[in-house]
Amino acid sequence: MLRVVFAGLYGVGKTSLVQRLQRGSAPETEVRTTVGAAFGQVHVVRRGEKVEFAHPALNEIKGSEQWDVHIWDTAGQERFESLGPIYFREADVVIVVHDGTPRSQNKAAQLVKDLHQRANGPPLIQVWQNKADQTHVSESVEWHGELKTVHNIQTARVSARTGENVNAAFLDVVAQGIARRNPEAMHESVRLAARDAQNARDARDARDGNSRPKSRCWLW
């Protein structure tokens, strides 16, 4: 199980993003401001370095591994600010969201700073600018660049409304979160995936009567 927390100023679209991840579509009705925090869950399958949303057929592929991703969608309103640390404490990944406005970027910057001071070490942090559908030129190019070069924090521009980049950015950070949690298992699953691929090649060669020397390659 991997714990992912969404944080950021109220109104930047955290709940909309979580709903988009869970349902694959934009919320049908206007979302309400979150009170406290809301819990959601998605399932992903990891095979080698690759992480995808779980699909029954994928679970049957040897060498793949299913992960439950617990998502905490926290409230951005100031009156809930004191609750943040409770959710951050156990988080593997924190996705800090802003929507390009200076106020939301200031809040995001403060969160990044606070997360770096977490008692048990910083979680994996990603900064997303949401509402990419509304802004033609990103207001946060410069800041995002700085996050990357100075703090090694990855960033993304997403839109809960159109879905742009949401799944890709999420799966990317989840893959990193899983790898960070369990680097050995990562190695093991790469090895298993390579072995499966080799077995498939051997089976195909045997079936086709192909007698060429077998290549034993651990990477495919």
Ligand SMILES: Nc1nc2c(ncn2[C@@H]2O[C@H](COP(=O)(O)OP(=O)(O)OP(=O)(O)O)[C@@H](O)[C@H]2O)c(=O)[nH]1
């Ligand atoms: N144009 C546009 N509007 C969005 C997008 N995502 C969310 N919104 C709108 O932004 C408003 C706030 O969205 P929420 O998802 O409630 O924001 P939140 O961050 O969860 O807010 P709190 O729960 O109060 O912290 C809503 O009116 C959404 O419809 C987006 O990608 N594009």
Ligand SMILES: [Mg+2]
């Ligand atoms: Mg919300």
